[in-house]
Amino acid sequence: MKHKSNKSSICPVARSLDVIGEWWSLLIVRDAMLGVKRFSEFERRLGMAKNILTSRLKLLVEAGVLQLVPASDGSAYNEYELTQKGKDLLPTMVALRQWGEKYMFGNGDDHSELHDKKQHKPLAPLIVRSADGRKVGVEDLELVSSNATS
Amino acid sequence: MKHKSNKSSICPVARSLDVIGEWWSLLIVRDAMLGVKRFSEFERRLGMAKNILTSRLKLLVEAGVLQLVPASDGSAYNEYELTQKGKDLLPTMVALRQWGEKYMFGNGDDHSELHDKKQHKPLAPLIVRSADGRKVGVEDLELVSSNATS
DNA sequence: CCGTATCCATTCCGATACTG
DNA sequence: CAGTATCGGAATGGATACGG
Numbered sequence: 476m477k478h479k480s481n482k483s484s485i486c487p488v489a490r491s492l493d494v495i496g497e498w499w500s501l502l503i504v505r506d507a508m509l510g511v512k513r514f515s516e517f518e519r520r521l522g523m524a525k526n527i528l529t530s531r532l533k534l535l536v537e538a539g540v541l542q543l544v545p546a547s548d549g550s551a552y553n554e555y556e557l558t559q560k561g562k563d564l565l566p567t568m569v570a571l572r573q574w575g576e577k578y579m580f581g582n583g584d585d586h587s588e589l590h591d592k593k594q595h596k597p598l599a600p601l602i603v604r605s606a607d608g609r610k611v612g613v614e615d616l617e618l619v620s621s622n623a624t625s
Numbered sequence: 626m627k628h629k630s631n632k633s634s635i636c637p638v639a640r641s642l643d644v645i646g647e648w649w650s651l652l653i654v655r656d657a658m659l660g661v662k663r664f665s666e667f668e669r670r671l672g673m674a675k676n677i678l679t680s681r682l683k684l685l686v687e688a689g690v691l692q693l694v695p696a697s698d699g700s701a702y703n704e705y706e707l708t709q710k711g712k713d714l715l716p717t718m719v720a721l722r723q724w725g726e727k728y729m730f731g732n733g734d735d736h737s738e739l740h741d742k743k744q745h746k747p748l749a750p751l752i753v754r755s756a757d758g759r760k761v762g763v764e765d766l767e768l769v770s771s772n773a774t775s
Numbered sequence: 776c777c778g779t780a781t782c783c784a785t786t787c788c789g790a791t792a793c794t795g
Numbered sequence: 796c797a798g799t800a801t802c803g804g805a806a807t808g809g810a811t812a813c814g815g
Contacts, residue, residue: 485736487725488655488718498646505638508763514777524809529778552777560728562763566751567724570717575637578710586635587770591755599756601716604749605741613658613712620737664797674789679798702797
């Protein structure tokens with residue numbers, strides 16, 4: 476994610492990737508969704524260098540995905556928590572996770588699972604639906620743009 | 626996306642990102658979903674250098690997201706089309722798109738829209754649900770893993 | 776404990792030129 | 796048209812070392 480998309484890209488996918496399209500960003504959001512708030516805990520769980528963790532956190536804060544809040548334990552440091560914008564990445568995260576579960580694991584190796592707290596069972600698969608509730612696949616789509624490009 | 630996740634990562638999100646976590650990859654998949662098949666058309670629409678287009682296409686083919694098929698027009702070249710694995714990225718793509726639509730555009734600038742062909746209307750928002758159909762948010766989740774890490 | 780600052784190796788991306 | 800080859804600049808990522 477070097478170049479960033481043309482600021483003028485009219486494609487929402489491209490603009491989203493500007494913010495969360497690099498390797499670590501989504502993993503940070505993932506952990507934040509699980510309640511991770513502290514710098515050191517991100518560092519420990521993700522196993523990444525501090526400087527780039529700093530950099531990514533800063534970008535995510537600037538992008539409005541995370542916000543800094545005073546530490547809950549009274550210490551002098553910050554905690555990072557998801558804004559609503561960040562929480563709204565949940566469908567993206569779940570979609571990515573379900574795809575990975577389906578295709579990126581053999582029968583041998585097991586993976587972590589996201590459960591809902593009440594049932595202690597995996598989530599339902601995400602389904603793409605039309606406005607009136609029909610299931611739609613890639614063949615049922617068309618792109619509409621004021622201009623031309625995707 | 627330099628390092629690739631530890632091959633042993635048990636997190637499906639991380640493994641998914643190994644394949645589609647870099648800037649261009651998802652944009653290629655996006656265009657493929659709209660029916661783009663030819664090298665030059667990817668190049669033209671994405672405005673990227675040929676060498677890296679070549680490289681990304683190769684990776685996506687190796688990953689089983691795209692497959693090479695003989696050109697439909699009888700020319701000597703290849704066409705790239707989505708495999709089922711690739712088509713199953715639709716929820717991810719839609720999630721990313723809807724998030725971008727919501728947060729990455731002011732009222733001034735307009736964006737492309739994905740419609741379903743029948744209704745010619747935007748898709749329904751993706752909703753994350755539990756196995757028994759309740760809406761769930763980030764607060765309702767728990768991570769279960771054989772080991773410990775996400 | 777929470778970062779920031781440096782340094783270095785690697786990789787990525789874009790431009791260009793070249794081939795069949 | 797569909798790539799491959801090469802080159803250089805920029806940015807990333809990791810390892811420290813350092814400071815509040």
